Structures are given as structure tokens and as C-alpha cells.
Amino acid sequence: MKKVLAIPGSLRRGSFNRLLLVEAQRLQPANLSLEIYNGLGSLPLFDQDLEAPASPLPQPPLDFAAQVVAADGVLISTPEYNHSIPGVLKNGIDWLSRTSVGEPLIGKPVAVIGASAGRWGTRLGQTALRQTLLATEAIAMPGPLLFVAEARKQFDEGGRLVDERIVKSLTAVLVAFERWIDTVGPRR
Numbered sequence: 001m002k003k004v005l006a007i008p009g010s011l012r013r014g015s016f017n018r019l020l021l022v023e024a025q026r027l028q029p030a031n032l033s034l035e036i037y038n039g040l041g042s043l044p045l046f047d048q049d050l051e052a053p054a055s056p057l058p059q060p061p062l063d064f065a066a067q068v069v070a071a072d073g074v075l076i077s078t079p080e081y082n083h084s085i086p087g088v089l090k091n092g093i094d095w096l097s098r099t100s101v102g103e104p105l106i107g108k109p110v111a112v113i114g115a116s117a118g119r120w121g122t123r124l125g126q127t128a129l130r131q132t133l134l135a136t137e138a139i140a141m142p143g144p145l146l147f148v149a150e151a152r153k154q155f156d157e158g159g160r161l162v163d164e165r166i167v168k169s170l171t172a173v174l175v176a177f178e179r180w181i182d183t184v185g186p187r188r
């Protein structure tokens with residue numbers, strides 16, 4: 001069984017990106033076990049002074065890093081904010097990129113998906129996220145890609161995806177990600 005930490009890049013109640021990850025849990029292949037990370041909102045704003053020896057590191061970033069270490073892969077579902085990613089997600093990744101928490105993204109298989117209200121379905125947001133992930137030395141899966149556009153129309157009242165094509169695409173991402181985790185292998 002491969003453990004995947006699934007990170008929604010939004011704090012919003014009713015976030016479409018969180019719903020997308022809940023759907024990913026429902027559709028997960030037999031050998032994948034997704035756990036949704038709910039802690040982005042409890043991470044302090046990154047500040048290098050918090051890493052100074054005189055200031056013991058706050059616990060939430062340490063816990064976040066430990067969850068990433070324990071996972072075989074990380075699946076991020078990001079909204080698009082102003083053609084980029086939300087600050088809360090960038091803040092979380094900035095924490096994970098630091099030696100003070102062990103740089104747990106180095107060599108980590110990561111998959112990126114996203115949902116937005118607009119017509120382009122987070123194309124620019126996901127591109128910005130991939131650029132940031134490059135700096136962390138995470139190993140981002142190049143494809144298949146999933147851009148959920150006009151997200152308000154894509155979920156029913158129970159949070160289920162209504163479009164079978166999106167269900168198929170999400171399933172394809174998960175199946176490919178299981179293979180990607182094998183391809184990348186554990187961190188050496």
C-alpha cells in the first residue's frame with residue numbers, strides 16, 4: 001500500500017479543490033491510500049527568524065514535514081489565485097523547503113491537479129506550482145494533467161463529480177501517480 005498525502009491549496013469551507021481530493025479518495029486505486037492534510041491554515045507565516053537557534057521551531061511545520069516524510073507521494077490540488085497559487089499553499093511549500101524541517105520534498109514524487117471557477121481550470125496556477133516545486137527538488141509527475149474548469153458546475157450537492165469525463169481523468173491521474181511513485185522510488 002502506498003501512502004499519499006493529499007493537500008488542498010485552499011482554506012475555504014466547501015473548497016472545490018478539497019472536494020476534488022475527497023473524490024480522489026473515493027476513486028483511489030486499491031494500492032493507494034490518500035489522507036487529506038488539513039493543516040495549511042495552522043502553519044505560521046514563514047519567517048526565517050522562527051528558524052533561529054534562539055527560537056525553537058513551531059510544531060505545525062514540523063508535523064507537516066513529518067507527514068510528508070511518512071508519505072510515499074504528495075498530491076496537491078491547487079486553486080488559481082491571480083494566475084498563481086494561493087499564499088497559504090506557497091507558505092506551506094516554503095516551510096517544507098527548509099533544512100530546519102528536513103527538506104522533505106527533495107526526491108518526493110508529487111502530482112498536481114486543480115479546480116477553479118474560471119474557464120481555464122488552473123492552467124496558470126498549476127504552472128506556477130510546478131515552477132515552485134522545481135526549486136524544492138520534488139519530482140513532479142509530468143502528466144496526465146487535470147484542469148477542472150467552471151468548478152461550480154462540476155460537483156453535485158453531495159460533492160460528487162457530475163461529469164464522467166472528469167471522473168475518468170481523475171482516475172487516470174491516480175493510476176499514473178501510483179506508477180510514478182514506483183518510477184521515482186524512495187528517497188535515497
Ligand SMILES: Cc1cc2nc3c(=O)[nH]c(=O)nc-3n(C[C@H](O)[C@H](O)[C@H](O)COP(=O)(O)O)c2cc1C
Binds near residue numbers: 016080083116122
Ligand atoms: C484572491 C483570488 C484570486 C483569484 N484568481 C483567480 C484566477 O486568477 N483564475 C481563476 O480561474 N480563478 C481565480 N479565482 C477564483 C477561484 O478559482 C475560486 O475562488 C475557486 O473556487 C477557488 O478554489 P477553492 O474552491 O478550492 O477555494 C480567484 C479567487 C480569489 C479569492
